[in-house]
Amino acid sequence: xxxxxxxxxxxxxxxxxxxxxxAARKILETDGPAALSLRAVAREAGVSPAAPYHHFKDKAxxxxxxxxxxxxxxxxxxxxxxGENNAARDQMTNLGVAYVCFARDNxxxxxxxxxxxxxxxALPDQLKDDGAYCQVxxxxxxxxxxxxxxIDLELATIAAWCxxxxxxxxxxFKQFAPLKDLLGGxxxxxxxxxxxLGMFAKVIDQDPA
Amino acid sequence: xxxxxxxxxxxxxxxxxxxxxxAARKILETDGPAALSLRAVAREAGVSPAAPYHHFKDKAxxxxxxxxxxxxxxxxxxxxxxGENNAARDQMTNLGVAYVCFARDNxxxxxxxxxxxxxxxALPDQLKDDGAYCQVxxxxxxxxxxxxxxIDLELATIAAWCxxxxxxxxxxFKQFAPLKDLLGGxxxxxxxxxxxLGMFAKVIDQDPA
DNA sequence: CGCCAATCTGAACGCCGTCAAGATAATCTT
DNA sequence: AAGATTATCTTGACGGCGTTCAGATTGGCG
Numbered sequence: 001x002x003x004x005x006x007x008x009x010x011x012x013x014x015x016x017x018x019x020x021x022x023a024a025r026k027i028l029e030t031d032g033p034a035a036l037s038l039r040a041v042a043r044e045a046g047v048s049p050a051a052p053y054h055h056f057k058d059k060a061x062x063x064x065x066x067x068x069x070x071x072x073x074x075x076x077x078x079x080x081x082x083g084e085n086n087a088a089r090d091q092m093t094n095l096g097v098a099y100v101c102f103a104r105d106n107x108x109x110x111x112x113x114x115x116x117x118x119x120x121x122a123l124p125d126q127l128k129d130d131g132a133y134c135q136v137x138x139x140x141x142x143x144x145x146x147x148x149x150x151i152d153l154e155l156a157t158i159a160a161w162c163x164x165x166x167x168x169x170x171x172x173f174k175q176f177a178p179l180k181d182l183l184g185g186x187x188x189x190x191x192x193x194x195x196x197l198g199m200f201a202k203v204i205d206q207d208p209a
Numbered sequence: 210x211x212x213x214x215x216x217x218x219x220x221x222x223x224x225x226x227x228x229x230x231x232a233a234r235k236i237l238e239t240d241g242p243a244a245l246s247l248r249a250v251a252r253e254a255g256v257s258p259a260a261p262y263h264h265f266k267d268k269a270x271x272x273x274x275x276x277x278x279x280x281x282x283x284x285x286x287x288x289x290x291x292g293e294n295n296a297a298r299d300q301m302t303n304l305g306v307a308y309v310c311f312a313r314d315n316x317x318x319x320x321x322x323x324x325x326x327x328x329x330x331a332l333p334d335q336l337k338d339d340g341a342y343c344q345v346x347x348x349x350x351x352x353x354x355x356x357x358x359x360i361d362l363e364l365a366t367i368a369a370w371c372x373x374x375x376x377x378x379x380x381x382f383k384q385f386a387p388l389k390d391l392l393g394g395x396x397x398x399x400x401x402x403x404x405x406l407g408m409f410a411k412v413i414d415q416d417p418a
Numbered sequence: 419c420g421c422c423a424a425t426c427t428g429a430a431c432g433c434c435g436t437c438a439a440g441a442t443a444a445t446c447t448t
Numbered sequence: 449a450a451g452a453t454t455a456t457c458t459t460g461a462c463g464g465c466g467t468t469c470a471g472a473t474t475g476g477c478g
Binding site: 258267 | 438
Binding site: 222225254256257258259260264 | 454456457458459460
């Protein structure tokens with residue numbers, strides 16, 4: 001109930017673009033990024049290797065579409081984390097933890113997202129207009145006691161984003177395993193790291209706990 | 210004076226392993242990671258496509274060797290930055306800036322370094338014994354007023370490393386260009402971001418400037 | 419119904435990583 | 449010094465990849 005369009009290959013297939021994207025995501029989850037070839041995607045969707053070229057000019061363009069979905073889902077994950085609101089620094093830590101957990105739970109998708117960004121030397125513009133990036137900025141803004149300039153806000157957001165991404169890329173590294181155990185699990189480890197960043201100290205009200 | 214062993218192909222070539230590594234690095238610098246195929250490396254070194262298999266069991270093993278050199282050079286870059294010593298927070302910022310500048314100046318090499326790490330879900334162990342990683346830890350340790358537990362030190366190092374890596378991967382993103390101009394250049398931008406991390410607040414003496 | 423444009427297939431190109439068989443040269447043994 | 453052993457390199461092949469192109473098929477529109 002999942003592989004290809006087994007049921008009597010329709011004439012023109014209906015919606016190949018969507019089917020290709022879903023096939024790509026399935027391969028990503030199942031076999032990882034290394035197994036994600038255009039030919040494999042076409043195979044999984046039940047079409048010939050050349051068929052995708054009528055919907056995407058490139059392999060890269062297909063991956064872009066997959067990445068686009070990924071950014072949307074990351075956005076949703078951060079929204080959810082922001083819904084459960086705590087105060088100031090905790091709220092930022094929660095956001096960071098949610099970000100890294102998304103990357104940990106969708107490693108292949110996360111990799112595709114950033115591979116696409118690297119290839120164009122930029123994060124997708126959508127992020128800055130109403131996406132995950134501005135959720136971080138808004139959260140920082142809401143918690144800065146009004147004493148944050150526009151530039152400080154931007155810099156703090158960049159700092160937060162970079163820290164989150166760096167941790168996201170390393171969270172599964174085996175060297176951290178002993179520390180995770182020591183601190184009582186992966187999420188506790190994440191919180192501890194984020195707190196050691198002394199994150200956004202310049203912008204967010206500090207409670208000297 | 211650089212391409213292959215043009216001078217009368219010697220019988221057995223002498224030191225192919227080294228030649229292959231250098232060929233790989235040259236291709237990386239010249240044409241980027243996408244052009245780095247084993248066959249291209251062999252071509253550049255002036256040998257047949259199968260020759261490398263007598264020195265590396267895999268393409269991955271060749272890349273490992275290249276990455277190994279990269280980590281060594283990063284180590285050297287951080288050492289140099291640590292030599293020009295300033296006080297506490299500045300010293301840490303300098304280390305971070307040096308790290309990101311290394312990545313910016315050797316983008317393809319840096320990518321190979323982390324690609325190898327990702328494939329094995331771990332940073333090279335050498336880093337923790339006497340490499341770049343422990344330079345960061347030592348610097349933090351030296352500047353913590355003695356009130357840093359072993360665990361705090363480790364967490365602060367991880368936090369610093371992740372932040373550096375995240376920034377290193379994004380430093381060339383076009384969205385940051387306006388901010389760089391506004392702050393008077395890329396290095397000023399880097400310093401500003403690092404300072405907004407409020408980095409290592411838990412561990413390093415804070416001067417309330 | 420007939421035509422056009424969109425969609426899909428089949429076969430091909432050049433590239434890739436890798437391997438097995440054979441040639442060649444350095445090294446070791448005596 | 450000569451022969452045997454081993455390390456090194458080449459040739460040729462395999463399957464898989466991204467991509468293209470000519471031709472078949474089909475849906476939509478007049």
